[in-house]
Amino acid sequence: MILKILALTILVIGQVFLVGAYAQSVVSPFERGFGDVKFLNAYFGTQSEKMEVEPGDKNVPFTVVLANVGTQDITGIRGQLSLPFGFSSADGIGSLIYADNDSNALAGETFALTFFVNIAKDVEIRQFPGAVKVDFSRLRETGTRNAFFDFEFKVTGYSTLNMRAIDPFLVSLKNNVVVVELSNDGTAPLSGVDVVLQNTATTIAATSQSISNVEKAVFDQNNWKVGNIEPKSSKHITFNVYVPENLKNAVLHTPMDITYFDAHGQRKTISRSVNFYVGGLIDATIYDVYLRQLGDRQLVTGEILNEGNTDGLFTFVTLQPLANSNIKQKTQYLDELEPDSPVPFNIPLEFDGEPRVGEHDIRIIVRYKDSLRNEHIITHDTTIDYQHPPSTTDYDILQLLVIPAAAGIGAFAFIKLKKRKQTVKQTS
Numbered sequence: 001m002i003l004k005i006l007a008l009t010i011l012v013i014g015q016v017f018l019v020g021a022y023a024q025s026v027v028s029p030f031e032r033g034f035g036d037v038k039f040l041n042a043y044f045g046t047q048s049e050k051m052e053v054e055p056g057d058k059n060v061p062f063t064v065v066l067a068n069v070g071t072q073d074i075t076g077i078r079g080q081l082s083l084p085f086g087f088s089s090a091d092g093i094g095s096l097i098y099a100d101n102d103s104n105a106l107a108g109e110t111f112a113l114t115f116f117v118n119i120a121k122d123v124e125i126r127q128f129p130g131a132v133k134v135d136f137s138r139l140r141e142t143g144t145r146n147a148f149f150d151f152e153f154k155v156t157g158y159s160t161l162n163m164r165a166i167d168p169f170l171v172s173l174k175n176n177v178v179v180v181e182l183s184n185d186g187t188a189p190l191s192g193v194d195v196v197l198q199n200t201a202t203t204i205a206a207t208s209q210s211i212s213n214v215e216k217a218v219f220d221q222n223n224w225k226v227g228n229i230e231p232k233s234s235k236h237i238t239f240n241v242y243v244p245e246n247l248k249n250a251v252l253h254t255p256m257d258i259t260y261f262d263a264h265g266q267r268k269t270i271s272r273s274v275n276f277y278v279g280g281l282i283d284a285t286i287y288d289v290y291l292r293q294l295g296d297r298q299l300v301t302g303e304i305l306n307e308g309n310t311d312g313l314f315t316f317v318t319l320q321p322l323a324n325s326n327i328k329q330k331t332q333y334l335d336e337l338e339p340d341s342p343v344p345f346n347i348p349l350e351f352d353g354e355p356r357v358g359e360h361d362i363r364i365i366v367r368y369k370d371s372l373r374n375e376h377i378i379t380h381d382t383t384i385d386y387q388h389p390p391s392t393t394d395y396d397i398l399q400l401l402v403i404p405a406a407a408g409i410g411a412f413a414f415i416k417l418k419k420r421k422q423t424v425k426q427t428s
Helices: 004-025 393-425
Strands: 037-045 061-069 073-081 087-089 097-101 109-121 128-139 146-152 161-165 169-170 175-186 190-195 223-229 233-245 252-262 268-277 284-294 297-306 312-321 330-337 343-348 360-369 377-385
Touching: 004 161, 004 312, 037 128, 061 073, 061 146, 061 360, 073 109, 097 109, 097 297, 128 223, 169 233, 175 190, 175 223, 284 360, 284 377, 297 312, 297 330, 297 360, 297 377, 312 343, 330 343
Parallel strands: 169 268
Antiparallel strands: 037 061, 061 109, 073 097, 073 128, 087 109, 128 146, 161 175, 175 233, 190 223, 190 252, 252 268, 284 297, 297 343, 312 330, 312 360, 360 377
């Protein structure tokens, strides 16, 4: 019985020692240190705002945020920063990187140390390790305490957002398709890009005076979700805008607010304006194209009607043969195409070689320029039926025969009418 009790006792004592040994062999992944100061964050920027930085930047603020987690206020706070190769003090290479906090840090409150750093041009855009030493004193206590913290920080790169219209020219009295390019010329990505058109009729309702003329135009949308824009890349937004006639020859200002998240994950909003020049509308049509006889000549005639609100400039009309027609190509200068005023053209018909009787396929080409000196071309295809005109000799003979005959018929009719009147008079 005594032996059994002894064996049971030895077994229990052995299990206690084994459990203790196992507990000592397990290492916790979290440090359980206690102190007056706790590290919170480290980044480029000030305590109130983080900054995007890139290689080659000089005298950049670098902030370490800490908290007084002790039970007493601390004072005389000073930090010394240790960064890897490629980062140096703004005071010069070889200088220590110091920062002082002139205020007391109350118990339970956060405080910051802001250092100033130069970044070498060959530093990569990535995450780096760093360390900081913090010296401080407790109020109503002699001596200096210190704390050491390791951390990681990031050289983010710098994002640069630009905005421009692919084609900055609009036409009044017309629904224009607009493409706007958003480009990131920097070295850091832009995330969650959102574009909002400002100063529309709804946004200026509460203002006494508009700062733009965009409310006079009609947009089919005013908000665009763009997404992410990587460095050295671009994205496009597309929309339709109708511009009334009273904006002709004016500049349409379209202010936009762009919201995005920078490389630190901070939400930012910037304003950009895309400007457009509004030109007049030239709406030209070719019609009533015929082959007409004028004396002994045949002309291809027609009219051009401009139903727009501005002149077409430097207008030329060209007669062009199609298929197997042997009509000569000829061009005529018409000058301007004024709105709502038909402009006639008359092109003499000539042939390469002997004229071919019958139908000829032709094309009328009208070229003109707008107020920006951009050339526009319209065409009209038709068929004309060419027949030999009467020769000059035949025409003269016809005149000799027809005119006396007509005179004779007229004289005979006059005599008959006179005799009839005399008979009626005698009868009465």
